[in-house]
Amino acid sequence: MTEVRVQEAPFDAGAELNRFSAGRSDLGAVVSFTGLVRGGPDGALIRMEIEHYPAMTGPAIEAIVSEAMQRWSLGDALVIHRFGPLEPGTQIMMVATAARHRADAFAAAEFLMDYLKSRAPFWKKEITREGAAWVEARAEDEDALSRWR
Amino acid sequence: MTEVRVQEAPFDAGAELNRFSAGRSDLGAVVSFTGLVRGGPDGALIRMEIEHYPAMTGPAIEAIVSEAMQRWSLGDALVIHRFGPLEPGTQIMMVATAARHRADAFAAAEFLMDYLKSRAPFWKKEITREGAAWVEARAEDEDALSRWR
Amino acid sequence: MIDIVYFAWLRERIGLPRERIETDATTVGALVEELRGREERYALAFSDLSAIRVALDQELSDFDAPIATVREIAFFPPMTGG
Amino acid sequence: MIDIVYFAWLRERIGLPRERIETDATTVGALVEELRGREERYALAFSDLSAIRVALDQELSDFDAPIATVREIAFFPPMTGG
Numbered sequence: 117m118t119e120v121r122v123q124e125a126p127f128d129a130g131a132e133l134n135r136f137s138a139g140r141s142d143l144g145a146v147v148s149f150t151g152l153v154r155g156g157p158d159g160a161l162i163r164m165e166i167e168h169y170p171a172m173t174g175p176a177i178e179a180i181v182s183e184a185m186q187r188w189s190l191g192d193a194l195v196i197h198r199f200g201p202l203e204p205g206t207q208i209m210m211v212a213t214a215a216r217h218r219a220d221a222f223a224a225a226e227f228l229m230d231y232l233k234s235r236a237p238f239w240k241k242e243i244t245r246e247g248a249a250w251v252e253a254r255a256e257d258e259d260a261l262s263r264w265r
Numbered sequence: 266m267t268e269v270r271v272q273e274a275p276f277d278a279g280a281e282l283n284r285f286s287a288g289r290s291d292l293g294a295v296v297s298f299t300g301l302v303r304g305g306p307d308g309a310l311i312r313m314e315i316e317h318y319p320a321m322t323g324p325a326i327e328a329i330v331s332e333a334m335q336r337w338s339l340g341d342a343l344v345i346h347r348f349g350p351l352e353p354g355t356q357i358m359m360v361a362t363a364a365r366h367r368a369d370a371f372a373a374a375e376f377l378m379d380y381l382k383s384r385a386p387f388w389k390k391e392i393t394r395e396g397a398a399w400v401e402a403r404a405e406d407e408d409a410l411s412r413w414r
Numbered sequence: 415m416i417d418i419v420y421f422a423w424l425r426e427r428i429g430l431p432r433e434r435i436e437t438d439a440t441t442v443g444a445l446v447e448e449l450r451g452r453e454e455r456y457a458l459a460f461s462d463l464s465a466i467r468v469a470l471d472q473e474l475s476d477f478d479a480p481i482a483t484v485r486e487i488a489f490f491p492p493m494t495g496g
Numbered sequence: 497m498i499d500i501v502y503f504a505w506l507r508e509r510i511g512l513p514r515e516r517i518e519t520d521a522t523t524v525g526a527l528v529e530e531l532r533g534r535e536e537r538y539a540l541a542f543s544d545l546s547a548i549r550v551a552l553d554q555e556l557s558d559f560d561a562p563i564a565t566v567r568e569i570a571f572f573p574p575m576t577g578g
Contacts, residue, residue: 253574321473346496388421399494402491
């Protein structure tokens with residue numbers, strides 16, 4: 117019932133949200149998160165590149181989604197994550213959750229994001245006019261996991 | 266910069282999300298919530314009707330949005346809420362928030378929803394084969410406000 | 415003269431969405447007492463104040479609030495939007 | 497024979513994405529020690545283990561884990577997806 121997609125191609129977040137919400141007359145609440153490539157101060161970013169670990173990425177995300185489905189009363193969940201080169205302003209990834217009650221949909225979406233950030237095997241590299249640099253993990257992202265334990 | 270719309274007409278949540286996200290190369294995180302009309306067990310609901318207090322609705326929502334913009338580091342916020350007759354499965358309302366960091370976008374969207382539920386002047390009536398009944402406020406919705414104080 | 419507006423089941427029980435009245439009441443609570451004394455449908459509609467919210471000139475308020483300078487009072491059940 | 501895969505700056509510092517090696521190491525940590533001893537680029541790449549994560553057969557693990565039955569070991573920096 118849930119859907120996980122790891123892809124190089126762009127996706128249309130609005131179309132995905134509509135498709136995900138369509139015909140859910142049993143579920144009243146849909147939450148989505150969309151992650152966009154920030155251009156950085158004065159548009160310094162030329163592009164972002166995302167590397168991933170193909171053999172692990174799908175199973176790791178599926179495991180995170182299964183955990184969310186067990187923790188909350190969810191009707192459905194969707195995760196799309198891109199890899200490869202990404203232009204500033206374009207979508208990196210999205211998650212969506214559907215539930216009867218909004219508290220479940222919100223909590224599950226935040227949980228999915230927190231775990232995807234720090235436990236799914238993606239690495240971001242930023243290419244600017246000054247050169248290329250791997251994005252460093254933020255301590256806040258690791259800390260964010262502690263609230264779900 | 267923020268946008269509040271109170272309308273009888275349906276809206277396209279996906280198109281609104283895309284429009285809201287477009288060209289935000291300064292903001293990396295967009296959260297949306299969409300509320301749908303639930304059909305009820307075995308599709309008992311014929312339709313929902315939403316009454317509102319036109320002179321108060323707009324200003325009340327604007328005040329909630331202003332409060333959210335002050336509390337979190339938000340780049341933008343959108344609220345759309347319908348009134349009048351609504352078919353099962355269709356959108357009742359949506360909120361969207363955009364921020365640099367996802368924690369701000371998530372918290373602000375939940376705050377907006379909690380306040381819209383209990384502080385914006387809308388009343389839902391459900392029309393089923395058995396008759397019409399006003400939806401009662403849930404104690405959980407009032408309780409939800411306490412965490413923001 | 416003050417405008418009173420009713421919404422949802424309050425509007426249905428009282429049987430009208432809006433009325434303009436003359437009153438000497440100085441607070442919302444006193445006005446409600448006066449309305450209750452008018453007719454059975456008002457007494458019924460206002461029988462449980464814990465289930466009723468009030469807005470003065472489109473701002474949420476409460477039953478203790480003074481109404482001397484108020485132009486529009488709204489009575490309605492707890493909101494159920496979102 | 498065991499496959500080792502590297503990602504992000506670990507891949508760049510070591511200069512290859514994947515290699516197959518023969519080893520007598522029984523844990524991840526012992527394997528890392530062996531790699532460090534091979535060449536300067538490995539010593540540099542593995543100089544700060546607190547900045548390195550490990551996965552055994554595509555499951556997150558740690559440096560104490562045994563590797564006797566493992567087919568693929570992955571080394572990479574903390575993930576930065578989402």
